[in-house]
Amino acid sequence: MLRSTGAVEQDIAAYHTGLVGRGVLLDIPRFRGVKWLEPGEAVTRAELEACAEAEGVAIGEGDILVLRTGHHRRRLELGPWNNSPPPVGEGKAGLHVDAIPWMHERRIAAFLPDGDGEAVPSVVEGITYPIHPLQVAAMGMLVSDSLQFEELREQVLAANLELAARGLAHASFGNVSGVDRDAGVVAIKPSGVGYSELRAERIALVSLESGEHLAGLRPSSDTPTHLELYRALDAICGIAHTHSVYATSWAQARRSIPCLGTTHADYVYGPVPCTRPLSDEECRGDYERLTGSAIVEALGGRDPLEVPGVLVASHGVFTWAGSAAEAVEQASALELIAQLAFNSVVLGGEVEPVSEALLDRHFRRKHGPTAYYGQR
Numbered sequence: 001m002l003r004s005t006g007a008v009e010q011d012i013a014a015y016h017t018g019l020v021g022r023g024v025l026l027d028i029p030r031f032r033g034v035k036w037l038e039p040g041e042a043v044t045r046a047e048l049e050a051c052a053e054a055e056g057v058a059i060g061e062g063d064i065l066v067l068r069t070g071h072h073r074r075r076l077e078l079g080p081w082n083n084s085p086p087p088v089g090e091g092k093a094g095l096h097v098d099a100i101p102w103m104h105e106r107r108i109a110a111f112l113p114d115g116d117g118e119a120v121p122s123v124v125e126g127i128t129y130p131i132h133p134l135q136v137a138a139m140g141m142l143v144s145d146s147l148q149f150e151e152l153r154e155q156v157l158a159a160n161l162e163l164a165a166r167g168l169a170h171a172s173f174g175n176v177s178g179v180d181r182d183a184g185v186v187a188i189k190p191s192g193v194g195y196s197e198l199r200a201e202r203i204a205l206v207s208l209e210s211g212e213h214l215a216g217l218r219p220s221s222d223t224p225t226h227l228e229l230y231r232a233l234d235a236i237c238g239i240a241h242t243h244s245v246y247a248t249s250w251a252q253a254r255r256s257i258p259c260l261g262t263t264h265a266d267y268v269y270g271p272v273p274c275t276r277p278l279s280d281e282e283c284r285g286d287y288e289r290l291t292g293s294a295i296v297e298a299l300g301g302r303d304p305l306e307v308p309g310v311l312v313a314s315h316g317v318f319t320w321a322g323s324a325a326e327a328v329e330q331a332s333a334l335e336l337i338a339q340l341a342f343n344s345v346v347l348g349g350e351v352e353p354v355s356e357a358l359l360d361r362h363f364r365r366k367h368g369p370t371a372y373y374g375q376r
């Protein structure tokens with residue numbers, strides 16, 4: 001079936017425009033009431049059927065079976081392990097080979113597991129991986145291993161809780177998001193949900209490209225601002241939004257925060273800009289998206305990792321970084337910077353921005369190729 005020019009049958013290129021179908025998720029750890037399946041544990045046909053029944057779903061012809069074993073969750077919490085068969089490694093959790101006739105009878109079109117989908121060691125003597133050849137070669141099924149089901153939502157949940165724990169979010173104000181750029185998915189706090197009510201499965205998932213709501217509760221009303229920022233600023237993968245007291249005071253005064261000291265220079269290269277006020281027309285129109293555009297405009301082409309936040313006039317502050325957790329760090333740092341600057345200005349006297357040399361020295365010793373601060 002294979003020639004030098006490619007496969008004659010079952011060519012993977014047939015999927016080059018994507019695969020559209022009904023996905024059915026069977027979450028086995030959730031069904032068992034555990035965090036993850038241990039290496040070597042096999043999911044039998046009987047368990048797949050019981051799990052589907054418990055979830056109230058039916059799987060049939062043309063469906064895409066999405067199987068969660070908790071592989072990545074275990075890896076996140078316990079670290080990597082050798083998943084070769086014992087005695088070399090510890091093996092891994094996945095399907096029992098008796099699930100194969102079940103998949104064939106149901107005419108399932110595709111199989112998308114976390115991990116790589118089959119239990120190691122296998123129950124078939126002498127064959128380490130009996131399932132992949134049966135699925136791919138014998139049944140012509142599309143198989144794609146190692147899907148990520150939880151990390152982004154878990155990260156975004158933890159970052160939102162951290163925002164609240166640091167006192168940066170009053171009531172249900174504020175929100176944190178994270179983006180998986182490979183998957184084109186943004187995870188964000190759901191709209192109007194108190195921080196104590198947040199759970200990973202309630203975190204909203206939306207499409208980065210279209211903004212379509214994909215999963216979880218209804219996303220934050222600020223979602224279009226986050227999307228606009230992710231689309232405009234390729235380097236960022238996490239955003240935090242708060243109405244923290246001092247940063248918001250500067251925003252309400254519609255004043256950029258000048259760089260008055262080295263604490264500021266450690267985090268932000270130069271002033272923290274403030275957006276122009278939105279026009280009445282913009283406020284009545286696509287307000288949240290236009291807030292994002294105004295932030296990008298205020299950033300004025302500067303590197304978003306050097307200026308990791310912008311004040312939004314009369315509103316609050318948005319900060320960003322390489323992850324949701326770091327965006328919260330930046331929100332916390334920006335609040336401190338805003339407080340210090342406020343106090344400095346109130347105390348009066350000769351309040352001047354730091355020199356270019358001092359700014360350079362402090363920012364560059366912590367960030368970029370010449371950084372030397374900390375344990376490296």
Ligand SMILES: [Zn+2]
Nearest residue numbers: 241243315316
């Ligand atoms: Zn707000």
